[in-house]
Amino acid sequence: MTPEARIATAAEILDEVLAGEPAEKALTGWARRSRFAGSKDRAAIRDHVFDALRCKRSFAAIGGAMTGRGLMIGLLRAEGRNPDEVFTGQGHAPAALSEDERAAGHAPSEAEAADLPDWMLPDFTVSLGEGWQQVADTLRTRAPVMLRVNARKTTREDVLPLLAADGVIAQPVEVSPTALVVVEGARRIGGAAAYLNGLVELQDGASQAVVDRLPLAEGQRVLDYCAGGGGKTLAMAGRVRADFYAHDANPRRLKDLPDRAERAGVPVKLLETGMLSARGPFDLVLCDAPCSGSGAWRRSPEGKWALTDASLTQLNRVQDEILDNAQSLVSAGGVLAYATCSVFQRENQDRVAAFISRLPDWRVLWQKSWTPGPEGDGFFAACLTRAAG
Structure with a gap:
């Protein structure tokens, strides 16, 4: 495929995504229908699609339309290229620009330039302070x-x-x-x-850094309460020899963990919800809670555009419930660890403060944030324990 044909195909796939089709599904469907495309073609088209999704608002602003064509025109203009040189209508290139398309486009607003929804900008600035713009710019780029x-x-x-x-x-x-x-x-x-x-x-670098900070010791009983695929379970098990348990509210997320654990040479026991109390208490309980994923939007940019203020508030309720349930599984003198791959204060420091206000017999040992950068995604973690007496 020519570079121009790849742009045309990316525009078509983006139209499917804008109509509600998940990006991965749209890309897979196109690949199955297009056996002529080589691996380099598929990779280039995938990059175009995800670059456009990361920068959807700014590309649409300078490209003149929230369409697949508009986003590709915006991508070319953002790169300092003349879209007329690509949109020629020759061969498999996209159709030539109309006069209206050449004239369309405007200077992005502050939120558009940052590629954030308007409602999110205040939360972003409050959460990140003077560094909010740098983080927003980082989330517009590809993740390592x-x-x-x-x-x-x-x-x-x-x-x-x-x-x-x-x-x-x-x-x-x-x-x-x-x-x-x-x-x-x-x-x-x-x-x-x-x-x-x-x-x-x-595994992301900041995710590894979170595990590095956990107070793990030989012989402990450790529960990964929201284990998901089990990445942090395996990272913890790679640090010390202890008894590791993994649980998730959706057990299907854990289906690959036994094979991965065997490959890694670390024993991990899976626990269903009804088994937790009987198998506890645990010296360390890690709650890598469901969250907005805002720290990892470079990898999953669709999440940025799907999130609403209401859905973020609902996530906060889920996070509070997880902490309240998990604390009962921590042994006397044990540690409750809370983590998210989010940059929002509402999901991080505010949830820890709310937990302490509900359960004042707990105290914070430490809390730390990692912002997205060249060595990892955005993460937050905190360790808590019951106050003496």
Whole structure:
């Protein structure tokens, strides 16, 4: 496919997404219908689609329309390119621009330029202070591909040449002693021997940093209360030898964890909700709570546009309920850890403060935020324990 044909295809797929089709489903459907497209074509079209979704408001503003064509025109103008050179109508290129399309477009407003919904801008500025613009700009870019080294099996230094032998070039980063950022060959990770043998796992750097801060010790009983796919369960199990348990309100999310745990060489027991009280208490309970995902919107940009003020408030209720339920599972002198991949104060510091106000016999040991950047997504974590006496 020519570069122009890729732009035309991305515009068509974006129209499907704007009509309500999930981006991954729209891309998969197109790929199945288009066997002629090679892997480079699919990758380039995917990049165009997700670049447009990350920057949907600003591209629509300068492109003149909230349509697939408008977003692609906006993408080209944002890159300093003349859309007339791509929209030629020749071959498989998109149809030539009309006079109205050439004249359309305007300077983005503050929220449009930041690629945020209008209602969200006040929350963003309150949560991030003077750094809000930098975070908003970061969320408009592609996220790094990162790996976690399984310290039970290898070291960062030893695994690098093994990855390189399979065409995956990675570099150590400072955010965590187990973190690597992939600089070349990201699409080869799934077939790399180091990955297949459990030496590395795909995991964001800030997510690893959260686990690094948890007070884990040999022989503890540790529960990952909102385990999801189990990434943090495996990261914790990679640090110390302890009894690890994983639970999620939707057990289907845990279906791949037994195989991943076996590959990583770490034992993990799965617990259904009805089993929690009988198997507790636990020395450490981690609540990686459902959240807006705002710290990871580079990876899942559709979430930014789907979130509403009302749905964020509902998430806050769920987060409060999770903390209230999980605290009863913590042993005397144990630790309750709360984490989100969110940058919003409403989901982070405010939830911890609300928990303490409801249960004043608890106190905060520490809390910390990580903002999205070259070494990871945006995250928040806090550790709490019951006050003495």
